[in-house]
Amino acid sequence: xxxxxxxxxxxxxxxxxxxxxxxxxxxxxxxxxxxxxxxxxxxxxxxxxxxxxxxxxxxxxxxxxxxxxxxxxxxxxxxxxxxxxxxxxxxxxxxxxxxxxxxxxxxxxxxxxxxxxxxxxxxxxxxxxxxxxxxxxxxxxxxxxxxxxxxxxxxxxxxxxxxxxxxxxxxxxxxxxxxxxxxxxxxxxxxxxxxxxxxxxxxxxxxxxxxxxxxxxxxxxxxxxxxxxxxxxxxxxxxxxxxxxxxxxxxxxxxxxxxxxxxxxxxxxxxxxxxxxxxxxxxxxxxxxxxxxxxxxxxxxxxxxxxxxxxxxxxxxxxxxxxxxxxxxxxxxxxxxxxxxxxxxxxxxxxxxx
Amino acid sequence: xxxxxxxxxxxxxxxxxxxxxxxxxxxxxxxxxxxxxxxxxxxxxxxxxxxxxxxxxxxxxxxxxxxxxxxxxxxxxxxxxxxxxxxxxxxxxxxxxxxxxxxxxxxxxxxxxxxxxxxxxxxxxxxxxxxxxxxxxxxxxxxxxxxxxxxxxxxxxxxxxxxxxxxxxxxxxxxxxxxxxxxxxxxxxxxxxxxxxxxxxxxxxxxxxxxxxxxxxxxxxxxxxxxxxxxxxxxxxxxxxxxxxxxxxxxxxxxxxxxxxxxxxxxxxxxxxxxxxxxxxxxxxxxxxxxxxxxxxxxxxxxxxxxxxxxxxxxxxxxxxxxxxxxxxxxxxxxxxxxxxxxxxxxxxxxxxxxxxxxxxxxxxxxxxxxxxxxxxxxxxxxxxxxxxxxxxxxxxxxxxxxxxxxxxxxxxxxxxxxxxxxxxxxxxxxxxxxxxxxxxxxxxxxxxxxxxxxxxxxxxxxxxxxxxxxxxxxxxxxxxxxxxxxxxxxxxxxxxxx
Numbered sequence: 001x002x003x004x005x006x007x008x009x010x011x012x013x014x015x016x017x018x019x020x021x022x023x024x025x026x027x028x029x030x031x032x033x034x035x036x037x038x039x040x041x042x043x044x045x046x047x048x049x050x051x052x053x054x055x056x057x058x059x060x061x062x063x064x065x066x067x068x069x070x071x072x073x074x075x076x077x078x079x080x081x082x083x084x085x086x087x088x089x090x091x092x093x094x095x096x097x098x099x100x101x102x103x104x105x106x107x108x109x110x111x112x113x114x115x116x117x118x119x120x121x122x123x124x125x126x127x128x129x130x131x132x133x134x135x136x137x138x139x140x141x142x143x144x145x146x147x148x149x150x151x152x153x154x155x156x157x158x159x160x161x162x163x164x165x166x167x168x169x170x171x172x173x174x175x176x177x178x179x180x181x182x183x184x185x186x187x188x189x190x191x192x193x194x195x196x197x198x199x200x201x202x203x204x205x206x207x208x209x210x211x212x213x214x215x216x217x218x219x220x221x222x223x224x225x226x227x228x229x230x231x232x233x234x235x236x237x238x239x240x241x242x243x244x245x246x247x248x249x250x251x252x253x254x255x256x257x258x259x260x261x262x263x264x265x266x267x268x269x270x271x272x273x274x275x276x277x278x279x280x281x282x283x284x285x286x287x288x289x290x291x292x293x294x295x296x297x298x299x300x301x302x303x304x305x306x307x308x309x310x311x312x313x314x315x316x317x318x319x320x321x322x323x324x325x326x327x328x329x330x331x332x333x334x335x336x337x338x339x340x341x342x343x344x345x346x347x348x349x350x351x352x353x354x
Numbered sequence: 355x356x357x358x359x360x361x362x363x364x365x366x367x368x369x370x371x372x373x374x375x376x377x378x379x380x381x382x383x384x385x386x387x388x389x390x391x392x393x394x395x396x397x398x399x400x401x402x403x404x405x406x407x408x409x410x411x412x413x414x415x416x417x418x419x420x421x422x423x424x425x426x427x428x429x430x431x432x433x434x435x436x437x438x439x440x441x442x443x444x445x446x447x448x449x450x451x452x453x454x455x456x457x458x459x460x461x462x463x464x465x466x467x468x469x470x471x472x473x474x475x476x477x478x479x480x481x482x483x484x485x486x487x488x489x490x491x492x493x494x495x496x497x498x499x500x501x502x503x504x505x506x507x508x509x510x511x512x513x514x515x516x517x518x519x520x521x522x523x524x525x526x527x528x529x530x531x532x533x534x535x536x537x538x539x540x541x542x543x544x545x546x547x548x549x550x551x552x553x554x555x556x557x558x559x560x561x562x563x564x565x566x567x568x569x570x571x572x573x574x575x576x577x578x579x580x581x582x583x584x585x586x587x588x589x590x591x592x593x594x595x596x597x598x599x600x601x602x603x604x605x606x607x608x609x610x611x612x613x614x615x616x617x618x619x620x621x622x623x624x625x626x627x628x629x630x631x632x633x634x635x636x637x638x639x640x641x642x643x644x645x646x647x648x649x650x651x652x653x654x655x656x657x658x659x660x661x662x663x664x665x666x667x668x669x670x671x672x673x674x675x676x677x678x679x680x681x682x683x684x685x686x687x688x689x690x691x692x693x694x695x696x697x698x699x700x701x702x703x704x705x706x707x708x709x710x711x712x713x714x715x716x717x718x719x720x721x722x723x724x725x726x727x728x729x730x731x732x733x734x735x736x737x738x739x740x741x742x743x744x745x746x747x748x749x750x751x752x753x754x755x756x757x758x759x760x761x762x763x764x765x766x767x768x769x770x771x772x773x774x775x776x777x778x779x780x781x782x783x784x785x786x787x788x789x790x791x792x793x794x795x796x797x798x799x800x801x802x803x804x805x806x807x808x809x810x811x812x813x814x815x816x817x818x819x820x821x822x823x824x825x826x827x828x829x830x831x832x833x834x835x836x837x838x839x840x841x842x843x844x845x846x847x848x849x850x851x852x853x
Contacts, residue, residue, distance in 0.1 A: 026703040026727035028745045219720045221711055228708050231699030238661075238689055239709045239763065298699030 031218050032301025035292045038343070039307045043314065050318040058321050062198070069203035070268075072313030074261045076206050076306055078280060079287040080213045081257025083305045084250040086288055087217065089230035089297025090139055090146035092251060094131065094154030095258040095284065099277025101161045102128050102259035107170035107272040110179070117183050124259050131157055132255030136248035161274045172270035191268035202264050206306075209260070213302040216253075226250065230297030283312055286333060290340040311336070367428050368392040369414075369518050369549045374423030375573075376409050378750050383409040385573040386423065391518075391549050396540055398560040399553045401570035402593055402784040407553050408753060410570070411522045414551075415443035427518055427549070442511030446523040446780045447691070448503040450510070452496035456487060459495050460510045481509045485539065499649065501532040508539060518549040523780045525559075527690070529648040529808060537563050555782040557586045557593075569593060593783055619675035620683065620771070620802060622660065633828055635821060636675065637771070642793050642803040644813035646847060647823030654775065656823065657806035661687025661773040683802075686769035688760050690776040690806075695760040696748050703730035703744040706762045713766075733762035737792055754785035761789065765796060772796060774805040778812065790816040810844040822850050 029035060051060045058064060078095055085092040102124040110120035131153060138149035172184055193201050217223040229236040229243050236243050258277065266272045291308030293300030315336065319329045371389040375382070384406045391397035401407050412418035414425065414432075425432040427440055443449075450459045460482065461472045474491075482488050485505045490498050495506065504524055511519050521540060525533040540563065544550040554560050560567050566580035569592045577592055620637040633656075637643055647653030659669050663685055673680055686709070689695050697705055707714045707726045714725045730744050737758045741751060748756060757777070764772060777793070778786045793816060797803045807813050813820040814834060820843070822830040830850035837843040 026701070026730055026744050027721065027723040028701070030721075030723070215720070221715045221719045221721055224704070224721045225708075228697045228700060228704075231697040232693070234694045235697055235708075238687055238694055240686075241709075294699070298697070 031214065032292060032304045035301065036304040036307050039290065039292070039304065039311065039340070043307060043311050046311065046314060046318075050314065050321075054318065054321050059318060064317070064321075066198050066200050066203070068313055068317050069206075070200035071317065072309045073200070073202040073206040074265055075280060075283050075287055075312065076309035077209055077261040077264070078258050078277075079284045079291075079305050079309050080209060080302065081254035082284055083213075083288045083291070083293055083300045083302070084217060084226065085146075085254045086293045086295060087223075087230045087297060087300040088226050088247050088250045089233060090247060090250065091295070092135065092150045092254045093147065093281070094135060094150040094157060095254055096277040096279075096281040097154040097157040097161065098128055098131055098255050098258040099262040099265075099280065100274045101131065101157050103262040103266045103272040103276060104161050104165040104170070104274055106263060106266065108164050111170055111175055114176075114178055117187060121263065124263060125256060128255040128259035129252055132252035133248065135255070136244075136251040139251070140244040140247050158274070165274050167274060169274075170272045172266075188267050188270065191264050202268060205260075205264060209257070210302060210306050213305075217300070217302050222246070222249075227298050227300075230299075232298075282333065283309075286337040287312055290337060292344065308340075369551070370424075370426045370429075371410075371414075372424045372426075374410075374413060374420045374425060376406075376413060376418065376421050383573055384413075384420070387570070387573065388575050389568055390578075391551050393517075393547050393549050394544055395565035396544050396550045396552050396563050398564035398567035399551060399570060400555065400557070400560055400567055400589060400593060400782075402754070402782045405570045405752070405782075406573040407570060407782075408522075409573075411443055411520055411553060414441050414518070414520055416441065440516060441518040441520060442507070442514070442516040443520045443522055444504055444507045444511070444524050446526050448500070448507050450495055450503060450506060452494070454495060455492050456490045456495055456498060456502075456506055457482060457492065459506050460513050464514055478509075478513055481512055485509050499532075501528050501536065504528075504536065505539070508543070512543075516548075518551070519543055520551040520553065522553045523555065524552075525554075525556075526780045527776070527808070531648075533559075555780075555786070557589045557783065560589060561586050590783065621673045621675050622670050623673060624659070624670035635828065637802045637804065638819070639770075639800050639802050640797055641818040642797045642805065642816055644817035644820045645804065645806045645823060646810065646813050646820050648808070651823040652826035653821075653823035654806050655826075657773060657775050657804060658689075660771070660804055661685065661689070661775065683770040684767070685771045685773060686764035686767050688764050688772075688774045688777060690779050692753070692756050692760060695763070696756060698747075698749060700748060701745045702739070702741050702748055702751065702759060703727060705748050705759050706730045706733045706766060709763050709767050729766055733759075733766060737762055738788055754781040757781050758785065758789065758792075761792065765792075769801065771802045771804065774803070776807060777805050777816075778807075786812075787815075810847055811840050814840045814843050820847070822847050824850070 054060075078099070082092055082095060105127045106120050106124040109115040109123045110117055115123070135146070135150050135153050138144045138153065139146040142149075144152075172188060175181075175184055189201075190205075191201050195201060195204065217226070225236075225241050226246055228239070229241055229246050233243055262272075262277060265276070287308035288300065288305050289295065289308070290311060291300065291304030291306070293304065312333065315332055316329060319325075319332070369389070369391040371387060373386040373388060374384055375386055376384040387406065387410065389397075389399070389410075399407060399410070409418060413420045432440060451462060454462060457474050457478065458472070460478055461474075479488075479491075482491055485508060487502065487505055487509060490502055495503060498506075508519065525536055528536065537559070540550055540552065552560065552564060561584055564584070566578055567584055567589060568578050569576045569589070571593075579588055579592070619639065622635045622637060623632070625632055635656075645653040645657050663670050663672070663682070671680055672683055697708055700708065703726050707729050710729065714721055714729060716722050727744065733739065734741060734744065739751075739758045739762070740755050748759065751759065757779075761774065761777065764774075772793075774793070778789055781789065793803050793805070797818070805816065807816070810820075814837070817834055820830075820832045820834060821828055822832070830847065832843070832846060834843065837846065
């Protein structure tokens, strides 16, 4: 089945069916725009409402908008990785702990052990890759459900993080004398460099990685097969798709993205703590799920995930500006997530066979 | 109103379906369907692929909601919340709890008390005994044979005093002895005054066991055959519709799939399933070979092992007959259960393309919508897949059309060896014939096609050769053309030791 036979037979087929079927583009909504349309409308409404309620020159200001872009980036970058794991029909609960491990690996090897910065960064990513591979090993080879496998590995990772860091917090404002201040400045610049229009570097990283994930998840053969595997792993095995390999890739990608987010945050905040990533657990899942991914696997899109993260960042930002108190934010976060999934369920029930 | 259109003068006993409609998006599955099934007899329902049989069963069973119309049992509308559980469906695949014991499956959902783990009550024990389930009573459901699981579904219905029992292709996976046993139970259920509905694609069985047969075409009830009109020939004639038509142009296009020339004779050696018997089977390119045998004969295990060899399973070895060289042919496998061959989250077109890589991508490994469309459209034409739109979810297709999609996905890879396990399980007559034609044409291109079937008549119609298994061994290797009719073939197979 070469390209030539395909083009050759096209006119015949059009004749046979009496319609221009051959020209029809068969894959609908591959970017997930149609599926995310409701969410984008919701974001617009929420945005307008907050602009109306918030004091002038606070929420809608340019400064706040760039801040919003930065604050959503951590959640969004991790969520991109998590979305692959969810699409392939698994779950990864270890990324919050991995975030801490990656930051501490970097800080300890670089600041305490005096490794060169590039080597320290490599150590952080290799560490994350090993944990991702370990998750995949437990899930696909030992066949432990990923929920419990990654819950276990996450806790294990946290223990290791505490061990190697001696439960310490590392700051870039007071580094040992042996560390070159120029290197520190260079490292910090990945998240603090001054870009045109005051665009936050972390926001830019998020957009670049987002573009990469549009390719990986929504356009590429890899993404197509990832969805097939998530939709029916048994049929995927019969079809000869490399189920284990793809699951491994999803777990490793999830880990690497958590490490990326940790590194960018360390560069921005200048502080690395062993337990830093753990509060990200729920918002990241909420972003992926609000973004339209199905927890049973097989569904999800990059634009959906980024939109989910944007909605959550807008809400968090608005609560801070309106000073509504932490409890309101928690209630809202839980409520919005349940609402998003409920709307999706009802929409599915409204159309198509059970 | 309904009673009059149904032709009775008083409000009739039994099941009365009046003008029931149901559509999925743009596809109209049922159009104002009427149906009457009196108590005390078995009423058959027949119809080709996509005629709406599964939708009807879904609505009767309460899994789907009709868009309009009325369903009543003894004059009382169905869906009356005061009286749930009035219809039970016995499926092709029992829908039970595989992790519970047989008796627990019977009581779950209507346990006697809420506080304690249910106990086995006397009347349930009697029912289990009636249906020869006592030996299996405490076994985990997943461990008992399919025929036993179906009896559990029946007993579960009876324990709830269900008055209407729908059998949906109940014996498509059963051997012949198990089937006749099941029909005996069905006749008994009807004899005790219940409404029994049999949805089947096996014409002989419909004619033999039903008092009347309703033919459904395109979501409408077309005709009710009973008495002298109820013959196999007449049912087939009514069912035929236009599914046998096939434009020459399409035939030619399927031929254009022809790739490289015929490969050499394959010798398959090894052992399969639990059997440790070493066996050797010769497969001829250009032929469809049917592996025949009852459950446990080893035929299914052998075909499954053939199918599994595509993923590097090493229980079987492929050897070339000419030079004794060991090699691994390109194998594609279509399992018996569609839950194992299709992706529910993907569209029809994406399912057809699901096994492909290079053929559907651009050099940058981006899946090309146009190329997926080309592959899918070719399969639709070659296999006459009835579909609303190619980007519709796979679940909007009828069972027979889903099966064609599953086969299309395997054929799209152009395997040298195409292996199918019960390729027409739960598929109606019209599509069966089409699937046989597709397989024969694929073999005509010099490919090897192997299938496992439970029915001799399927081997007769679909295959060039039949390899008969018994007790894990090959007991006969027959050329179908040597037999004048199915009866001769089955005679020879029974002689060889079938059952």
